[in-house]
Amino acid sequence: MAEKFIHFKIKRQDGPNAYAYWEEFKMPYSPAHNVVSCLMYLREHPVNINGDRVEPVVWDSNCMEEVCGACSMIINGTPRQACSALIDELEQPITLEPMTKFPLIRDLMVDRSRMFEALMKIKAWIPVDGSWDIHRHAPLISPNEQSVRYIFSRCMTCGCCMEACPQFHPDSKFIGPAPIGQAKLHNSHPTGKFFKEDRLHVLMDEGGITDCGNAQNCIKVCPKDIPLTDAIGEIGRQTTMQWLRDMFVK
Amino acid sequence: MAEAIADLGDRSDPYHFLVRRLHSLTGIVPVGVFLCIHLSINASILAGPNAFQFAVNQIHNLSRLGILQVVEVLFIILPILYHAVVGVLIYLSGKPNLVNYQYGGNVRYVLQRWTGIITIFFILTHLWHVHWIIPGGAEFNADDAAASVVQAMAAGWTAPIYAIGVLCAVFHFANGIWTFLISWGITVGPRSQMLSGRVCIIIGLILGLLGVAALIRIKTMDLATMPQGADEAQAAHVAGGTEVH
Numbered sequence: 001m002a003e004k005f006i007h008f009k010i011k012r013q014d015g016p017n018a019y020a021y022w023e024e025f026k027m028p029y030s031p032a033h034n035v036v037s038c039l040m041y042l043r044e045h046p047v048n049i050n051g052d053r054v055e056p057v058v059w060d061s062n063c064m065e066e067v068c069g070a071c072s073m074i075i076n077g078t079p080r081q082a083c084s085a086l087i088d089e090l091e092q093p094i095t096l097e098p099m100t101k102f103p104l105i106r107d108l109m110v111d112r113s114r115m116f117e118a119l120m121k122i123k124a125w126i127p128v129d130g131s132w133d134i135h136r137h138a139p140l141i142s143p144n145e146q147s148v149r150y151i152f153s154r155c156m157t158c159g160c161c162m163e164a165c166p167q168f169h170p171d172s173k174f175i176g177p178a179p180i181g182q183a184k185l186h187n188s189h190p191t192g193k194f195f196k197e198d199r200l201h202v203l204m205d206e207g208g209i210t211d212c213g214n215a216q217n218c219i220k221v222c223p224k225d226i227p228l229t230d231a232i233g234e235i236g237r238q239t240t241m242q243w244l245r246d247m248f249v250k
Numbered sequence: 251m252a253e254a255i256a257d258l259g260d261r262s263d264p265y266h267f268l269v270r271r272l273h274s275l276t277g278i279v280p281v282g283v284f285l286c287i288h289l290s291i292n293a294s295i296l297a298g299p300n301a302f303q304f305a306v307n308q309i310h311n312l313s314r315l316g317i318l319q320v321v322e323v324l325f326i327i328l329p330i331l332y333h334a335v336v337g338v339l340i341y342l343s344g345k346p347n348l349v350n351y352q353y354g355g356n357v358r359y360v361l362q363r364w365t366g367i368i369t370i371f372f373i374l375t376h377l378w379h380v381h382w383i384i385p386g387g388a389e390f391n392a393d394d395a396a397a398s399v400v401q402a403m404a405a406g407w408t409a410p411i412y413a414i415g416v417l418c419a420v421f422h423f424a425n426g427i428w429t430f431l432i433s434w435g436i437t438v439g440p441r442s443q444m445l446s447g448r449v450c451i452i453i454g455l456i457l458g459l460l461g462v463a464a465l466i467r468i469k470t471m472d473l474a475t476m477p478q479g480a481d482e483a484q485a486a487h488v489a490g491g492t493e494v495h
Contacts, residue, residue, distance in 0.1 A: 077350060166359060198259065201259025202259060208266070208267070220353050227439075232432070233439065
């Protein structure tokens with residue numbers, strides 16, 4: 001019986017301004033591999049399909065359980081997490097490409113800081129209620145509300161929604177779907193609400209909610225099944241109300 | 251505290267939200283409403299030349315009041331111009347990726363942009379063809395509506411161009427209602443968006459049918475058998491019960 005292989009076709013680039021090229025690798029098959037564990041094997045055995053020893057492929061990863069968002073890449077055409085991409089479920093040759101919407105550092109590694117800056121812009125946190133005893137219990141949240149909010153809290157800022165969004169690209173100011181989801185999440189929190197108006201004003205600026213084109217690709221590719229289009233609709237409603245408040249109440 | 255009172259946030263473009271939301275709104279009111287009225291009046295030709303003349307007279311009564319051109323500029327030309335200019339900027343701001351992501355929503359995203367651009371060219375063609383902007387086109391005569399339309403639409407190129415133009419405008423409007431409802435936060439969840447989608451499909455089908463049926467009727471009408479000239483048109487006008495003298 002012929003030996004089984006795992007066959008990769010990887011889009012590589014030696015640096016931010018270098019040319020991109022495809023390189024193929026074949027490694028011995030063993031069951032239950034995922035893309036990150038394969039890349040680890042290729043790091044130890046950086047030999048391409050022609051038998052040449054090459055520079056190991058560079059990629060980013062951390063948690064290995066699809067919660068940190070670091071190992072996003074385009075696997076067989078779909079943006080997703082490399083750690084949860086199981087080899088046994090993928091068609092071969094497996095193509096790996098870096099995400100295209102973020103500045104490329106090297107090979108499969110991109111600079112995701114634009115997303116973290118967006119989270120800071122929309123104040124994606126809740127104010128601490130005090131480092132001293134404030135003589136009050138934590139605010140109550142209904143189980144219903146909690147279950148809706150929990151789904152949004154699973155966002156790991158992986159960037160898959162932005163990779164698939166036609167309105168998000170290096171030349172656009174669009175903040176992207178994930179931070180809009182986080183704005184909805186934090187606006188619905190009893191103390192997170194204190195910053196609601198600030199968040200809405202950021203999302204009413206250039207690159208905010210109005211730059212969404214309603215292609216709704218975000219919800220299709222989100223690895224955590226976050227209903228991002230609900231958040232976009234909800235923030236659309238909240239900004240409409242904020243706009244009216246700004247016009248008539250202020 | 252005083253600072254917080256008038257604070258609308260530190261924005262790079264304080265008018266961005268207003269510009270985009272007005273773009274969304276003008277697509278429905280007045281431009282979309284105008285499209286519905288226009289296609290309905292066109293479709294009245296299905297009931298015969300006299301019914302069409304009657305419908306046209308309802309609109310051109312405004313010119314007897316001296317406000318037709320004011321209405322045309324304020325509620326038709328300026329809103330369409332605004333919607334088109336901002337729309338082209340929105341078109342240029344996106345990078346379509348239909349090749350990689352073939353989802354229904356993404357198909358509609360691309361169609362919405364293409365139909366918008368085609369509609370701009372169609373409107374310009376239409377204005378040249380039956381209106382006053384550039385000489386050389388056929389003339390629509392409001393007092394001799396049916397005959398002058400049939401005459402203007404006699405050329406062979408008009409059938410495909412008008413069919414494409416009308417269907418693009420109708421798709422753009424129907425899909426635009428769907429995105430309008432999302433943008434303004436009226437339909438938030440997937441269920442409401444699915445239901446509004448169905449209503450928009452029905453609106454689109456009705457308007458598309460009206461537009462195409464009127465076009466087919468005009469292309470198959472015989473000039474010889476219809477009332478011609480101002481006298482008969484006036485007779486039809488009076489018979490239609492809209493005497494204003």
